[in-house]
Amino acid sequence: MIVGFDIGGTKCAVILGEEVSDSRLEIRDKIILPTDKPVYEMIDALYKHTELLLERNAVSLDAVQGIGISCGGPLSSRRGMILSPPNLPGWDNIPIVEMSVKKFNKPVLLQNDANACAMAEWKYGAGRGYENLVFLTFGTGMGAGLILNGKLYSGTTDLAGEVGHLRLSDMGPVGFGKAGSFEGWCSGGGIAQLAQIRVRQRLQMGEKVSFCSKLEDLPGLTAKMVAEAAYRGDATAIEIYRDCGTYLGKALALLIDILNPEVIVIGSIYGRAQSLLEPAMREVLEREAIRTSYEACRIMPASLSENIGDIAALSLAVQAAAM
CATH class of the missing domain: 3.30.420.40 (ATPase, nucleotide binding domain)
Known part of the structure; x- marks a missing residue:
């Protein structure tokens, strides 16, 4: 036991x-x-x-x-x-x-x-049988665990895999203390921040948003609420997840080019919102990643849920x- x-x-x-x-x-x-x-x-x-x-x-x-x-x-x-x-x-x-x-x-x-x-x-779980694997948390935050050549790689000071700190844009949602970071764009907290920005813009322009009708409700927005609205067809919610998928693709392209993994397993939000994220993510990967490395890498949701x-x-x- x-x-x-x-x-x-x-x-x-x-x-x-x-x-x-x-x-x-x-x-x-x-x-x-x-x-x-x-x-x-x-x-x-x-x-x-x-x-x-x-x-x-x-x-x-x-x-x-x-x-x-x-x-x-x-x-x-x-x-x-x-x-x-x-x-x-x-x-x-x-x-x-x-x-x-x-x-x-x-x-x-x-x-x-x-x-x-x-x-x-x-x-x-999903990574059984692979020697080179990247696991991304994609939950409240964005962290990574790296299995390289069949061994856990933790780095010199146990800080390998802190991919959430990577800056993907000069401006954007804040995550890991950095605006425009991978964690800012791709995490539960980051998606909520992005939703607050986009919804505020819509409401101030007099437009309607199905999942938030008043400015005072902005602090209560969550990634789950936005995903549910996107699945119902709300245009603003779909746009938020499309932008999240775009930056997910940018970060995955970097990981694929640098680490050349066999598989990237993504947890939490990715499994629940894969169909919202994947089109934009794949579009960026097709454009940005080294073709041979990308074709050799599977991207899948975590199976242990x-x-x-x-x-x-x-x-x-x-x-x-x-x-």
Whole structure:
């Protein structure tokens, strides 16, 4: 049996699972708890809920082979430390691997969530069988995990794959602290920003927008609301996702030209809005990417969908058990 911790800014999960084959992990049980306590109280709560999870499934601690911890960065996987993630205020230089080893006396592996999700899709999802894979989160933010020559590539300081920081235009939605960044154009927050700009323009010109009728409603716009409107045929919403797809294509062309991957697996929003994004994305790729590299690269949505965070943490536990 294996245990995973999926640590996020709004909620955490403790997952109990098992690797039933080389290509499949099974989630046996999990507990979700809000991230609403100071850091050390929160970690203590994770440990207590681990004990509860084992107890209610009649699993002894001796049967646990490894623990995996997936958490938003920055962090140091080599030192086993969480280093001040922006979505986890107060989690500054936390030696969570050392603490967890001391608590459970089991091997523990820590990775940032994008790398963990890349490992999950590579081992158990859409990326099975490939040696060179790029995983893009495309959720609240835009991060990447890189599998190169059959190994996770994390870079000199664990910051490889921070593609959301790439500037794609001089002006545009802000993401990763940078206007016009990949994360600005292609993330849930970025799409919401773009929607606020476009809808404000339409409303001030006296035009109607089906998914937002008043200026005071602009702060409540979300990527999901815009996608739903686009699927209903709203012209403004379709335009927003077309622009997002254009910049997705620009970023993918850069990744294809630089890394020459076999497959790019894209999570979250891409899977839910693929038909809205793909036409503009493909148009740019046809124009911008090196032809041979582009033709050798498959682009597909993540297959682990809503379970990817759980499987990501458990995939790290499998690695930890093998150390």
